[in-house]
Amino acid sequence: MEARPRKDGLVTYRYHPVGGKPINLGTDRLKAIQRVLDILGQGDGVGTIERLWNQYQDTPDWKRLAEGTRADYKTCSKPLLATFGDVRASDIRASDIARYLRIERQAAPVRANREAALLSNLINLAIERGEAETNPCRQVRRNPEQPRTHAVAVETITTFVQWLMGQTPQRQIIALTAEYAALAGSRKAEFLDIVRPQVDRTAGVIRTKRAKQRGTKRGEVIEEVAITPRLADLLDRIDAIHARQERECLYLFPNRFGNHYTSAGFKAMWSKLMTQALEEKVIEERFTFHDLRAFYATTHKAERGTLPDLHANPAITARVYDRNKVVKRKAL
Structure with missing residues (x-):
């Protein structure tokens, strides 16, 4: 390990593997030494799930994950490390994982599946x-x-949106995002950061990048949402709100600082508004923002006879988003 003094008084450290390029270790001497020991397989806690979790976040696999997946894995890591943090990966048995899924996380079976997926990546x-x-x-x-x-x-959707439209401009923005999701069927990740150049009124389309693409396809699949009369009316009302606030904003759905909502920030705001609407008896049932995407798919099929192209695999669209209770078909 090499120590390299800098002009600002700090010291940077790097490790020289035999026959390889130097590895930057940062400016913290103790962390640099620990990392070298980890590389050599001589440090305390080598092979434990907690240490693997810290190492996983420095791998190319982690960098290839979408931002939302990283955030979800960080949430999954908390209960996972509470159980397996100081356990070595080589000591974990299938029965331990089965107990975790069925007993220890019995109250949250779906989240347990996500946590097991993270554990599998760490053991790999x-x-x-x-x-x-x-x-x-x-x-x-x-x-x-x-x-x-x-x-x-x-x-229910109409009542909730109208309730929000009677409040502050920022809550009106949230209402308009709900309308957009119900009309266009887009995921939050596909339109929360949408900017005005993506809205082509001349061509009559809104262009967004399809989320959840893997590998080389990430960012390459472009969705063109046709601007229908109802969607055009929604865009006009968005412009009106921005005009009343006397600000020119690049984003269609900005937060109070003029930036786009993060996934976590929007989720917190939506949960807060939904809870308040239920307490004030504005609506009688809670629904998730993702339910609006299912509402779009269900309505699309009821009105046009076919499901929209929402997913790379049409079977997933039919299984997850089609919530029609009545199936219509013609006799011979």
Whole structure:
């Protein structure tokens, strides 16, 4: 390990592997030493799930994950580390994972599946580093998951949106995002950061990048949402709100600082408004923002006879988003 003094008084450290390029270790001497020991397989806690979690966040695999997936994994890491944090990957058995899924996380079976997926990635890293031989996660069946089947009534959505439209301009923006999701069927990740150049009134389309694309396809699939009369009216009302606030904003759905909402920030705001609406008896049932995407797919099929192109796999659109209770067909 090499120490390199800097002009600002700090010292940077880097490790020289035999026959390889130097690895930057930062300016913290103790952390640099610990990292070198980890590389050599001589540090305390080598092969433990907590150490693997810290190492995983420095890998190319982590950098390839979408921002939303990273945030979700960070949430999953908390209960996972509470159980397996100081356990070595090589000591984990399939029975331990099964107990975690069925007993310890019985109250949250779906979240337990996500946590098991993260654990599997960490054990794969341990295998690559020579700290484990097999991945027991592959031997355990995940908890069964059922997609939501409840279809939100149009009256419920309308009432909630109208309630928000009678409040502050910022809450009106939230109402308009709900309308957009119900009319266009887009995910939050596809339109929360939408900017005005993506709205082509001349061509009559809104262009967004399809989310959840993997590998080389990420960012390459462009969705063109046709601007219908109802969607055009929504865009006009967005412009009107921005004009009343006397500000020119690049984003269609800005937060109070003029930036786009983050996924976490929007989720917190939506939950707060939904809870308040229920307490004030504005609506009688809670619904998620993702239910609006299902509302779009269900309404699209009812009005046009076919499901929209929402997913790379049409079977997933039919299984997750189609919530029609009545199936119509013609006799011969």
